[in-house]
Amino acid sequence: MDKLHHIVVVGGGAGGLELVTGLGNKLGKKRKARITLVDAGLTHVWKPLLHEVASGSLDANANEINYRAHARKHHYEFQLGRMSGLDRTANDFGTPGAQDNCLFLDSLPALPARLSAAATREFEHQKVQVLTGQPVSEVLEASIIMKDRTELPSEMTIWAAGIKAQAAHQQADTLFKTLCNRLENGEAVPFVYNDHGSLINFSRYTTVGNLMGNLSGRSMYIEGKVARLFYLSLYRMHQVALHGMLRTGIIWLMDKISRAMHPRLKLH
Numbered sequence: 001m002d003k004l005h006h007i008v009v010v011g012g013g014a015g016g017l018e019l020v021t022g023l024g025n026k027l028g029k030k031r032k033a034r035i036t037l038v039d040a041g042l043t044h045v046w047k048p049l050l051h052e053v054a055s056g057s058l059d060a061n062a063n064e065i066n067y068r069a070h071a072r073k074h075h076y077e078f079q080l081g082r083m084s085g086l087d088r089t090a091n092d093f094g095t096p097g098a099q100d101n102c103l104f105l106d107s108l109p110a111l112p113a114r115l116s117a118a119a120t121r122e123f124e125h126q127k128v129q130v131l132t133g134q135p136v137s138e139v140l141e142a143s144i145i146m147k148d149r150t151e152l153p154s155e156m157t158i159w160a161a162g163i164k165a166q167a168a169h170q171q172a173d174t175l176f177k178t179l180c181n182r183l184e185n186g187e188a189v190p191f192v193y194n195d196h197g198s199l200i201n202f203s204r205y206t207t208v209g210n211l212m213g214n215l216s217g218r219s220m221y222i223e224g225k226v227a228r229l230f231y232l233s234l235y236r237m238h239q240v241a242l243h244g245m246l247r248t249g250i251i252w253l254m255d256k257i258s259r260a261m262h263p264r265l266k267l268h
């Protein structure tokens, strides 16, 4: 009989996939524990890239990770399936019609005032109308009703409200250390969220953001090329956690070649 501890992680997203990769490489490979990932889909795409996939500037097929292939390489098992026993807390504040008539996105943390103002300016520059200070009271099939009862027509409504910290990566790291400790009867590592700041990317137009100084605790406003570099490095760090340095370097090189050879927009 298999006496190994069996660690099951549900959800191969930003946090879960980094966690099973680390556990597989450290524990699964040496047969110290059996690691299983359960996900409702067959592939992983890093969600902060979704806006580029939606606008056609990034090819999802080239940037997705097949769980089965990845599992084989990193010594964990993959099980396709949807867990039905745990309810995710809805972030729709009980707004009538929201569950039935909206597509839901995980939302981003609230931004500092200077960043929000810069983002609003950029949206307005791109002719995107931004309405604030007007709570949505109801969502209908083809419109949104505001608190003052004005009605906004909408062909597709996407719900992205409700604050949720960008803590997946840090939680995966803490859980990885705790699970490794637990196997040797060690202590759980307490989770302390470390705010490194926020970045907002407007594709090739601009990027704005603020970085938190680790020691001073004060934030520094950045924009343009420097901000874009930090934004791109976030994805590369996620790739390093999933593939290691060497493969990430090769992927980066292939991305460069692909961008030079293909049109900037995916046209089919």
Ligand SMILES: Cc1cc2nc3c(=O)[nH]c(=O)nc-3n(C[C@H](O)[C@H](O)[C@H](O)COP(=O)(O)OP(=O)(O)OC[C@H]3O[C@@H](n4cnc5c(N)ncnc54)[C@H](O)[C@@H]3O)c2cc1C
Pocket (backbone or CB within 6 Å): 010, 011, 012, 013, 014, 015, 016, 017, 038, 039, 040, 041, 044, 046, 047, 048, 049, 050, 051, 081, 082, 083, 084, 105, 106, 107, 108, 165, 166, 167, 168, 199
């Ligand atoms: C468009 C967009 C842009 C974003 N940009 C940023 C950004 O710039 N910076 C930032 O910090 N954050 C950003 N976020 C938020 C960030 O992507 C999330 O906070 C992060 O992905 C959460 O990671 P996670 O591991 O908790 O879950 P997710 O990455 O959401 O992964 C969840 C996984 O669980 C699976 N799953 C869900 N339910 C079940 C079930 N019942 N059974 C089995 N499997 C299930 C899903 O298939 C999925 O693979 C963005 C999100 C979106 C949508």
